Amino acid sequence: MAVTDARSAPARAAPGGREPSRGGVRRGGLLTPYLFLLPYLVLFVGFVLIPGVFGFWVSLHDYNYLLPGKPWVGFGNYVDLFTPGSRDSGDFWRAMAATGIFTVLSVPLLLVCPLAVALLLNRTFPGRSFFRAVFFAPYVLGVAVVGVLFRFILDPNIGLVNYYLGHPFPWTTAVPWAWVSLVGMTVWWTLGFNAIIYLAGLQDIPVELYEAARVDGASRWDEFWNVTLPGLRPVLMFVLTVTILASANMFGQSYLLTHGAPGTTTRTAIMLVAQTGFGSNRQGVAAAMSYILAVVLMAVSVLNIRLLQRREGS
Amino acid sequence: MTRVRVTPGRVLFYLVLLVLTVIFVAPLLWMVSTSFKTNNDATALPLSWLPRPFTADAYSRVLTTASETPVLRWFVNSLAAGVGNTALIVAFDALAAYALARMRFPGRNLIFGVIVSTLFVPPFLFLIPNYLIVSRLGWLDSLLAVIVPSAGGAFGVFFLRQFFLSLPLELEEAALLEGANRWQIFTRIVLPLARPALATLTVLSFLTNWNDFVWPIYVLFNPAHETLPAGLGTLQNAATTNYPIMMAGAVVASVPVIALFIVAQRHVIQSVAHSGLKG
Numbered sequence: 121m122a123v124t125d126a127r128s129a130p131a132r133a134a135p136g137g138r139e140p141s142r143g144g145v146r147r148g149g150l151l152t153p154y155l156f157l158l159p160y161l162v163l164f165v166g167f168v169l170i171p172g173v174f175g176f177w178v179s180l181h182d183y184n185y186l187l188p189g190k191p192w193v194g195f196g197n198y199v200d201l202f203t204p205g206s207r208d209s210g211d212f213w214r215a216m217a218a219t220g221i222f223t224v225l226s227v228p229l230l231l232v233c234p235l236a237v238a239l240l241l242n243r244t245f246p247g248r249s250f251f252r253a254v255f256f257a258p259y260v261l262g263v264a265v266v267g268v269l270f271r272f273i274l275d276p277n278i279g280l281v282n283y284y285l286g287h288p289f290p291w292t293t294a295v296p297w298a299w300v301s302l303v304g305m306t307v308w309w310t311l312g313f314n315a316i317i318y319l320a321g322l323q324d325i326p327v328e329l330y331e332a333a334r335v336d337g338a339s340r341w342d343e344f345w346n347v348t349l350p351g352l353r354p355v356l357m358f359v360l361t362v363t364i365l366a367s368a369n370m371f372g373q374s375y376l377l378t379h380g381a382p383g384t385t386t387r388t389a390i391m392l393v394a395q396t397g398f399g400s401n402r403q404g405v406a407a408a409m410s411y412i413l414a415v416v417l418m419a420v421s422v423l424n425i426r427l428l429q430r431r432e433g434s
Numbered sequence: 435m436t437r438v439r440v441t442p443g444r445v446l447f448y449l450v451l452l453v454l455t456v457i458f459v460a461p462l463l464w465m466v467s468t469s470f471k472t473n474n475d476a477t478a479l480p481l482s483w484l485p486r487p488f489t490a491d492a493y494s495r496v497l498t499t500a501s502e503t504p505v506l507r508w509f510v511n512s513l514a515a516g517v518g519n520t521a522l523i524v525a526f527d528a529l530a531a532y533a534l535a536r537m538r539f540p541g542r543n544l545i546f547g548v549i550v551s552t553l554f555v556p557p558f559l560f561l562i563p564n565y566l567i568v569s570r571l572g573w574l575d576s577l578l579a580v581i582v583p584s585a586g587g588a589f590g591v592f593f594l595r596q597f598f599l600s601l602p603l604e605l606e607e608a609a610l611l612e613g614a615n616r617w618q619i620f621t622r623i624v625l626p627l628a629r630p631a632l633a634t635l636t637v638l639s640f641l642t643n644w645n646d647f648v649w650p651i652y653v654l655f656n657p658a659h660e661t662l663p664a665g666l667g668t669l670q671n672a673a674t675t676n677y678p679i680m681m682a683g684a685v686v687a688s689v690p691v692i693a694l695f696i697v698a699q700r701h702v703i704q705s706v707a708h709s710g711l712k713g
Contacts, residue, residue, distance in 0.1 A: 150539075152533075152537065152616050153533040153537040153539040153542070154533075154539070156529045156530060156532060156533035156537070156616075156620075157529070157530045157533050157534070157545065159525070159526040159529060159530075160526040160527060160529060160530035160586075160591060161530070161545075163522070163526065163582065163583075163585050163586035164549060164552075164586045164588070165586075166567070166583075166586060167560070167564055167567070167582070167583040167584075167585075167586035168552050168560065168586045168587070168588070169548070169552070170563075170567070171559075171560045171563035171564045171567060172552070172555065172559065172560065172563070174563040174566070174567070175559060175560070175562055175563035178562060178563060178566065185566055185569060237454065240447070240450065240451065240454075243447070245447075249699075251451060251454075251455065252703070253695075253696075253699055253703075254455055254458050254459065255454070255458055256695075256702075256703065256706075257458070257462075257692065257695065258458065258462075260641060260645075260691050260692065260694075260695045260702070261645070261687075261688050261691060261692075262641075262644065262645025262646075262647065262663055262687070262691070263645065263647050263663070264645070264647050264662070264663030264664070264666045264667055264684075264687065265663070265666065265684045265687050265688050267667075267670075268666050268667075268669075268670050268680055268681075268683075268684050269461055269462075269464075269465050269681070269684055270461070271670060272464075272465075272468070272677055272680065272681065273461055273464065278476075278477045278479070278481070278677075280460075280461075280464055280481060283479070283480075283481050308457070308458070308461070313706060316703055316706045316707050317706060317707060319707065320707030320708065365556060368556065369556065369557065369558055371647070371648045372647045372648065375647075375648075375651075375667070376667060376670060390558050390561075390648065393558065393561065393562070394561065394648065394652060397561070397562045397565065398565065398652045403562050403565075403566060406562050407562045407563065410558050410559050410561065410562060411559070413556075413558070414555070414556050414558075414559050417556055
């Protein structure tokens, strides 16, 4: 790559400057790029690459890090999890079901409500960026603050919600109320995140398309279905993928709000992985659980992409 | 003077906006109000939006170092963890991203491919193995456990590389011709130009670390060693539930991130917005 613009002339005349040889980009010692990469790669290999493989290795053992012996069991942990009546299969599939129920209940709301808020915020009006910040603020607070706050607000006896409803709904101790509160709290917490992504997508839709639709006499409703939604398609796919991933990762909400209650009904897969791996120090089974969940999650993602692509094709 | 016309549509619009704002703000106001109450007042019916009497008692109990609820200590721990983790991420990721964006060397595409592919791995997969690795390193119950491992994440490298690629090459080439070495170009030309991207990554990394929950509650045990979110969790599980103290703790945990959010709102919102457009 030869530099031909005016700036290179004085540069070439600079005293002590080395003669440009093979072009700008490839300069410096052979080791230079690796030295730049080294600090990050140490952490990447140590805490991402190795654990990714080591986790699978652990799942093939009857692994308890406190015991000297960690007997090899092959796929025994996996077989057990798929065998009805075995020690962990009941708990595991109940937890997978809890994660599934939460995902099925929360994802549609987290697709639709933020879109409605984004459409609201996509108009020009005084204080627009203030309201945008207000709706995004809960996300910044993190799950611990939001969980502690909602546990208090949803307390059956002295909670703000039941106080105004005038009835002691068991928001944290009985289904379906526990699901309603877990989903409601999650929507309150993460609505702003999805809304901001939608908002950016809405602003990328060319104004001309709306003008053309208006010339054709389209109503607001027609505009939404024929201009806005098709224009948002890639953004919708992204929001869907990210939201499913976040729902499958659900931990803090159940941990703080319902403690898995009633019984273990709202105990999610990640909660069970943590309890099995850290609480009872059975890391082998816990690792196997997380690999199964990861595979299920990947299957869901592939299915999603397939379904959306097919609809696009038709 | 032109006045805005009052149409039914506009009234409805502001009505919806008002209801939404109440839903989003009321819980936060309740949190702040309760934190200034006495425990009796916090649980007395009828509920009151104003503390009667108004007291900062919960804060004085929470913010002293020697107390059964060492919120101040957790605050300091969270701050140290957030700053340390963010410094590691920004420094290491910038170095790596620059090499991947601007240098040609054998193995570059492979290394970048492997790093990017881990972006799609759900984070819970690392929970168990990283716990075992951290325990082997002797980092359990130490702040190192919440500072170092998550700095291996791929997001920052990917994000900064994209930004470096968008910078004009001419300045760097001119500097090379003047005899500057890679390090000088990186520190004197590239980093100053990349300030907006570095600021965004700083804010996002700090927020993520400050709010992390599932990892710290399992790798930190000693109450004095916990981070704020983990501490709030244990505070809630404690048998004696003192709501003003819990809400005061929640307020203390919220203030830094809300302040950061107000100061860096543009960076936060833009980076979230762009994460969607990339996808």
